[in-house]
Amino acid sequence: MPMREFRVALFAIVALACAVPAHAQSPYGIGRAAAPAEIAGWNIDVDRYGNNLPPGSGTVNHGRDVFDQQCAACHGASRCH
16 A cells, blocks of 8 residues: 555656646637726725715615615625614
């Protein structure tokens, strides 16, 4: 059994020594960079200080409704009560 382990270790060392670094593939010519206006439209996060809140006011119940409609699909239905 020790001879087999030696062969496996030797093979691993040789394989790593011969490994060729991976390079990114060339682009396929599809898609485009997002425009700043498109990015701004998706930037709907609100930080812990309340920055980026929409204008106006709301209630906790309204916030729950908004979460259910806009956030639960990605973040899950469970939330703090």
